[in-house]
Amino acid sequence: MVAVLTREVVPLGRELPITDNHMHLDPKKGEGMEAVRKFLREGGRTIFVVSKLTWDLGLSGVSVENFSRLYRATIELAKLAEEQGVRAFPVLGVHPAEYHRMIESAGIERAKEVAEGALELAARLISEGEAVAIGEVGRPHYPVAEEIVGACEELMLHAFELARELGCAVQLHTERIDEEGLAKIAQLASKAGLRRERVVKHFCPPLIEKSEELGVMPSLIASRKNVLAALEQGDRFLMESDYIDDASRPGAVLSPRSVPRLTMRLLSEGRLTEEQVWRIHADNVERTYGVLL
Numbered sequence: 001m002v003a004v005l006t007r008e009v010v011p012l013g014r015e016l017p018i019t020d021n022h023m024h025l026d027p028k029k030g031e032g033m034e035a036v037r038k039f040l041r042e043g044g045r046t047i048f049v050v051s052k053l054t055w056d057l058g059l060s061g062v063s064v065e066n067f068s069r070l071y072r073a074t075i076e077l078a079k080l081a082e083e084q085g086v087r088a089f090p091v092l093g094v095h096p097a098e099y100h101r102m103i104e105s106a107g108i109e110r111a112k113e114v115a116e117g118a119l120e121l122a123a124r125l126i127s128e129g130e131a132v133a134i135g136e137v138g139r140p141h142y143p144v145a146e147e148i149v150g151a152c153e154e155l156m157l158h159a160f161e162l163a164r165e166l167g168c169a170v171q172l173h174t175e176r177i178d179e180e181g182l183a184k185i186a187q188l189a190s191k192a193g194l195r196r197e198r199v200v201k202h203f204c205p206p207l208i209e210k211s212e213e214l215g216v217m218p219s220l221i222a223s224r225k226n227v228l229a230a231l232e233q234g235d236r237f238l239m240e241s242d243y244i245d246d247a248s249r250p251g252a253v254l255s256p257r258s259v260p261r262l263t264m265r266l267l268s269e270g271r272l273t274e275e276q277v278w279r280i281h282a283d284n285v286e287r288t289y290g291v292l293l
């Protein structure tokens with residue numbers, strides 16, 4: 001007689017997927033792989049390793065070559081992280097704070113040429129399977145002149161166009177955003193022909209319903225208040241620590257432990273179900289980035 005498969009036969013206690021959607025690693029200024037081990041020890045499984053700024057590597061000047069070195073370093077850090085036992089996906093881009101500084105030092109024409117070249121290089125590495133997404137790109141989070149905002153938006157549009165061609169996601173860094181700001185970003189994605197689901201708003205406030213309505217994917221800092229507010233509206237979001245791995249700025253952001261810790265705590269308190277953990281840390285991630293965990 002053939003055994004009938006019932007729910008009971010399905011292996012229980014599958015290891016939970018825990019994904020940090022936005023983490024930086026900087027062995028030079030911070031703790032590098034020790035941060036990855038901290039994440040792993042708390043139950044973390046997947047990290048999106050986002051490139052920092054070329055000056056974090058001690059590079060000066062404005063050149064595509066500097067970005068090439070930054071991207072190679074980011075890809076290498078992701079490989080080292082995988083050796084620690086996590087899945088690590090590199091995300092490569094031109095940080096808006098860096099683009100701002102490039103414009104100030106080299107002028108808008110030259111800065112634009114280099115930044116576009118850097119994004120095109122990121123796109124090539126993604127097409128070769130070395131990285132999975134473009135980011136972080138966008139606008140500075142601090143007030144800047146209109147001219148800078150305009151230049152950043154042009155660059156963001158270029159990133160969206162490259163992402164459309166590749167079918168990849170874009171992680172966005174912006175000023176503190178509201179519903180109206182999110183709607184404008186969604187419109188910009190449509191203008192570039194990029195599927196809105198590919199637009200990940202990093203450091204997003206808990207605007208879960210609005211994001212769903214617009215089609216963009218919010219990524220929330222793993223603070224208890226933030227995530228509980230989000231859960232009241234659903235589970236269509238990602239979680240991140242925005243760890244910057246810089247020992248000179250302790251407390252500037254959350255620790256690399258924060259995403260797994262908060263997830264496990266909310267799960268044990270019954271504020272989050274196992275099904276929701278799978279949705280937030282696996283389904284939403286796979287759908288947004290087109291990766292398999």
Ligand SMILES: [Zn+2]
Pocket residue numbers: 022024050136242
């Ligand atoms: Zn960041």
